[in-house]
Amino acid sequence: MATALHAPILDWYAENARDLPWRRPEAGPWAILVSEIMLQQTPVVRVLPVWTEWMERWPTPAALAAEPPGEAVRHWGRLGYPRRALNLHACARAVTSEHGGRVPQGYEELRRLPGVGDYTAAAVASFAFGRSHAVLDTNVRRVLARAVRGEEYPPKATTAAERKLAESLLPALDAPRWAVAVMELGALVCTARAPRCADCPVAASCAWRLAGRPAYDGPERRGQTYAGTDRQCRGRLLAVLREAHGAVPKAALDVVWDDAVQRERALDGLIADGLAQVLPDGAYRLPA
DNA sequence: CACTCGTGGGC
DNA sequence: TGCCCAAGAGT
Missing domain, CATH: 1.10.10 (Arc Repressor Mutant, subunit A)
Known part of the structure; x- marks a missing residue:
């Protein structure tokens, strides 16, 4: 479906997309899967050096699968949530033993891989294989909450309504580009803390901005404590x-x-x- | 569903 | 300076 959002966001992306290595044409499904799992709850700038090292060291699933899992954990470095390193290692072994060494193309098969949830399965199916899926990450959810629903933040957990909305916005052509464009807008402009509405391609139609950017009015957004845990x-x-x-x-x-x-x-x-x-x-x- | 699971940087 | 957040998943 084409809306007032599509053309401005796609045009904005064409001009403002970051040149990230896993977005380049030479990045294959394995490189994309590794990037997606590394990017879970982790900023791009911290992922970049680790992803680059992994791709040089383990360019294929088989290369990683041949290692003991501890090597994946060691080379995870300080990315955080190190069970993701074990998940990627288990993905490598599953792909090698059950999928002939190739990352599976379908959402359902991807979803069964360890550490691959709704978001990551949709992202890999979309970005690596050109499939059309609603890719609902924190950026997309925030952009849709603001631009469409007129609220500063999305609900804590993804709702059926959010999914339905995202699916209703899937374009007939090039759904992957739409997905990455909305994500990029959320990452660079429609940010959580200090959104840069002056630079936003859909500011004119954004429900939240038109409502005067009302403050978040939902349940408490509990912060994460860390020291001493x-x-x-x-x-x-x-x-x-x-x-x-x-x-x-x-x-x-x-x-x-x-x-x-x-x-x-x-x-x-x-x-x-x-x-x-x-x-x-x-x-x-x-x-x- | 609420909770756990790392780490570092920006405001 | 502390608080909040970052391309979530598993239980």
Whole structure:
């Protein structure tokens, strides 16, 4: 469907798109899948160097699948949410063993890969294979909330109404370009904190701007605390394992977190998640 | 569904 | 300076 939004946003994208390596024609499905998982909850500028290193080191799913999972975790560096590294490694092995070494093209098959949810399956099907899907990431949801619904922020969880709206906006031609254009607008102009409406190609028809940019009026948007949490503790512990090539004695982990109860809980969590292993001598390492 | 899961930078 | 957010997924 063509609306007052399509042409302005597509034209704006043609002029303002960032030159990101996973958007170039030579980027294949594997490169795109890796980028999408790295980009989950993670800014582009931090993904760029890690993605580049991964693509040089593991240009194909088979190359990564041949490694132990710990190598994926090690080269994840400080991207955050390191279970994504395990997910990508598991994707590589699934693609290699079940899909002949090629990333599957269909949404349903993609969706079954570890770490591939609704967004990532739609994004890969769209960007790597040219399929038409509603690609609902945080940027798209925010742009539609403002431009169409007239609200500053979308609901906390994606609703059926949002999905229906996004699907109703799918163009007959080149849905992938539409998807990436809306995402880019949300990332560069229609940002969460300080939207740059003066630079927005759809400012004239934006329901939220026309309503005077009313402040968010929904349920509390709870911020994430971090200092002192298990997440911070897990991060510290895993950093030690990443930086040590090989096994580390438990004492090397004990020194990075004072609270022993929390430290043990976090360590157990890392092991349960497959991010760490205990050796018979009591030393720890990344999963082999 | 609410909660967990890292990390760093911008405002 | 702290708070908020960033191409979400799994449970």
